[in-house]
Amino acid sequence: MTLIPVADLSETEAASELARLADDLAEHDLRYHQQDAPTISDAEYDALKRRNLDIETRFPHLIRENSPSMTVGAARADQFSPVEHGVPMLSLDNAFSNDEATEFDARIRRFLKLSADETVAYTAEPKIDGLSASLRYEKGVLVQGATRGDGRVGEDVTANLRTIADIPHRLKGSGWPEVIEVRGEVYVELAAFAAFNAAAEAAGQRTYANPRNFAAGSLRQIDPKISAQRPLRFFGYAWGLVSDSFAGSQWEALAQLEAWGFVTTAPPAKRxxxxxxxxxxxxxxxTLRPTLDFDIDGVVYKVDDLDRQKRLGFVSRSPRWAIARKFPAQKARTILEAIDLQVGRTGAITPVARLKPVTVGGVSVTNATLHNGDEIARLDVRVGDTVVIQRAGDVIPQIVEVALEARPDPAPPAYEFPHACPCPLKTPLARETNASGTESVVRRCTGEFACPFQRVEHLRHFVSRRAFDIEGLGEKQLQAFFDEGWIKEPADIFRLARDAEKLDALRTRDGYGETSVANLVKGIEARRTIGLDRVIYGLGMRDIGETTSTVLARHFDTFADLQAAAEAASKGLPTATYLELSTAPGVGPKALDLLVEVGKGGLKADPWPQAESVELKIGHAVPKLTKPARAALTERYATWHAFAQALAEAANGAPGEDYLHLAAVDGVGPVAAQSLARFFSEDHNRQKVAALVEQLDIQALAKPKTDTAVAGKTVVFTGALEKMTRDEAKAQAEALGAKVASSVSKKTDLVVAGPGAGSKLKTATELGIQVMTEDDWLAMVAG
Structure with missing residues (x-):
């Protein structure tokens, strides 16, 4: 769906947009506050709220009764009794920049009619990323506890809140009002959250995306015994209904709450x-955020003087005297605790940053990629540094900057990239040289299949969801079977399913029994009959991804045909010099043919005057070359002699016809063709494949349709799909003859946008690409 800028909306369009936003935000409120399973990030939610507010500001007479600007949270869940708050639990307006924070101060001054030189004091408190709760005390005794709910009516979770050690059942000291509703946040410390998720994952149980979801899910358990087992904590920082005043300022109130037995945020809160x-x-x-043991997503500014708070009052659903200044949604600071090396299935060594947990874009992040050794050196990142990490959508988090001002003193030593694989064999690492003679930034283990890490990674890829997707054979089981020596290559998986002796031994082990073994066998047997595309992808060949696997499966009817073509191509692989020439910018297939033809004839010693440039000489030798191609070749070959020698070597190393036929398959190309040919040129690979194929019934891939509404179109799916999974949508589109892309470009024909669509939808709108909803898509393909 294309979003019309607010300034361009007609009144009719504005009314329709407000209705849509009210429905969408109500659904997201339900998922966030009741189900503890949000489908969009906080930043995307804030963008929807801001668009709603901008439209209402332009068309105030269109404000609806169910406007998101008039509501807080979501209705209570049915399994809990209702609790009406003595004073509504309102939410805060947000600020995202220094200018907005400065404007907040200016608004306070204008309302209170204060001059620029008069002092306004604020209490600045960390914005805890947890679940809001209200505790009612009568005569100092806790009588009821509730969630925020919709702001007016919450859920009675008194029994669950009583299990939290930070919440006093009876207030300490004296001076507390006869009746007071203490407000605060239920949260979990980062280390406790990480430990819970690790234990849950090991036990095959549910894990949580971030500490906030964990805290909310733990507090809203039907059985309070479960809440009691969770490491929940509570910060007190505000109040609702109160029978008598007990402080003159927010800062004094925090001190009073602490005296009554609450843990408060002072420090690090500050006046x-x-x-x-x-x-x-x-x-x-x-700067402080990375050192805290709890998650915060911003700072809350509150006018400190309580009399001034009363004068300022409220606007809509928010207090006029407070605002939340939020951190950037996709960036955060944290501490680099270690650098580990991961070995991929092709031997590539990837350094991974192990981080102190921090929430970025709604997800708790503990790891980030460092790409390669050159990137570590460029950043000069060191263990113990405070680093800035970035996460955008589904992209793996990465370190983008080191906070040098926060580097410990004395500074930790610079990181030295190892020269050997971390596997038990300690095989040497090597950099590859690409076609242009430049060393690659990637270091690879030279052990290949002798390296146990590479072999395990190959097997993990083989059983992954987009490859063979074998149910019941996860990483933990796979590693155990590998260590046992039962599974060393893909064919062993299928042999295991029919090995009575091994299966009998498995039934006697902890964690296994008749049912689990039967399920494992069932999962393996279900994949004996499998599509050709999954087989190709499952082999894990370099440069042969999911899309290329599908292209190959559609071109070749059988696996035997594919293997025969690859083996034939391997007998005529191009040389490095030919590949170097073919990768020069501006040198397309026609220009390459011209250059090779000239090279076959042989170029004699420089026949032109020394005064002429190399570019002019190349133009004389190959007159049909374009100017960009001549310029690129001149940059690559600085002298006439180097150019002439390259052409002669390229002509002698030109690929054979079988290789050219394979590379010419639409969607394959020379890089994938070379990887495919090299894979099948290796005897041990052919043996491994033969053993696997013997175990399988490989099915040809159905040819895509050409007579549908989307045949030949490039489609991008973005946002949350509600009636089918992303994989189902992709398979459906490809079966109808469409090409599914992962990013939006000028070549995109159609974008299907679900709730929470972000940057891809924005790009599509800017490029004028057709955008439709999931329902529109289903209606179109059904017709």
């Missing part, structure tokens, strides 16, 4: 003054 104080404390909290 600051004026707009500059707001900016300074935000920067301080940004």
């Amino acid at each position: 600051v003054e004026n707009a500059q104080g707001l900016l300074d404390i935000y920067a301080a909290f940004e």
Whole structure:
């Protein structure tokens, strides 16, 4: 769906958009507050709320009764009794920049009619990323506890809240009002969250995406015994209904809450003054965030003086005297605790940063990629550094910057990339040289299949969801069977399913029994009959991804045909010099043929005057070359002698017809063709494949249709799909003759956008590409 800018909306369009936003935000509120399973990030949710508010600001007479600007949270869940809050639990408006924080201070001054030189004090508190709760005390005794709910009516979770050690059942000291609703946040410490997820994953149980979801899910358990087993904590920082005043300022109130037995956020909360104080404390909290043992997603600014708070009052669903300054949604600071090396199935060594947990874009991040040794050197990142990580959508988090001002003193030593594989064999690492003679940044283990790490990675790829997708054979089981020596190559998986002796031995082990063994065998047997595309992809050949596997499966009817073509191509592989020439910018297939033909004839010693440039000489030798091609060749070959020698060697190393036929398959190309040919040129690969094929019934892939509404079109799916999975949508589109791409470009014909669609939808709108909903897509392909 194309979003019309707010400034361009007609009144009719605005009314329709407000109705849609109300429905969408109500659904997201339900998923976030009740189901503890949000489908969009906080940033995407905030963007929807902001669009709603911008439209209402332009068309105030169109504000609806169910406007998201008038509501907080979501209705309570049916399994809990209702609790009406004595004072509504309102949410805060958000600020995302220094300018918005400064404007907040200016609005306070305008409302209170204060001059620029008068001081306004604020309490700045960390914005805890947890679940809001309200605790009612009568005569100092806890009588009821509730969630926020929709802001007016919450859920009675008193028994669950009583299990949290930070919540006093009876207030300490004296001076508390006869009746008071203490407000605060239920949260979990980062280390406890990571430990719970690790234990749950090992036991095959549910894990949580971030600490907030964990805290919410743990508190809203029907059985409070489960809540009691969870490491929940509570910060007290506000109040609702109160029978008597007990403080003159927010800062004094925090001290009073602490005296009554609550854990508060002071410190690190701090009292600051004026707009500059707001900016300074935000920067301080940004630096402090990596060192905290709980998750925060911003800073809350509150006018400190409670009399001024009363004068300022409320607007819509938010207090006028407070605002939440949020951290950037996709970036965060944290501490680099270690650098580990991962060995991929092709031997590529990837350094992985092990991080102190931090939530970025709604997901708790503990690892980030460092790409390669050159990237580590470029960043000069060291263990113990405070680093800035970035996460965008589904992209793997990466370190983008080192906070040098926060580097420990004395500084930790610079990281030295090892020269040997971390596998038990300690095989030497090597850099590859590409076609142009340049060393690759990637270091690879030279042990190939002798390296146990590579062999395990090959097997993991083989059983992965997009390859053979064998149910019941996860990483843990696969590693155990590999260590046992039962599974060393793909064919062993299928042999295991019919090995009575091994299966009998398996039934006697912890974690296994008749049912689990039967399920494992069933999962393996279900994949004996399998599509050709999954077989190709499952082999894990370099440069042969899922899309190329599908292309090959559609071109070749049988696996035997594919293997025969690859083996034939391997007898005529191009030389490195030929590949170097073919990769020069501007040198397409026709230009390459011209150059090779000239090279076959032989170029004699320089026949032109020395005064002429190399580019002019190349133009004389191959007159049909384009100017960009001549310029690229001149840059690659600095002298006439180097150019002439390259042409002669390329002509002698030109690929054979079988290789050219394979590379010419639409969607394959020379890189994939070379990888395919090299794979089948190796005897041990052919033996491994033959053993596997013997175990399988490989099915030809159905040819895509050419007479559908989407045949030949390039489609991108983005956002949350609600009626089918992303894999189902892709398979459906490809079966109808469409090409499914992962990113939006000028070549995209159609974008199918579900709830939460972000940057891809924005790009499609900017490029004027047709956008439709999931329902529109289903209706179109059904017709």
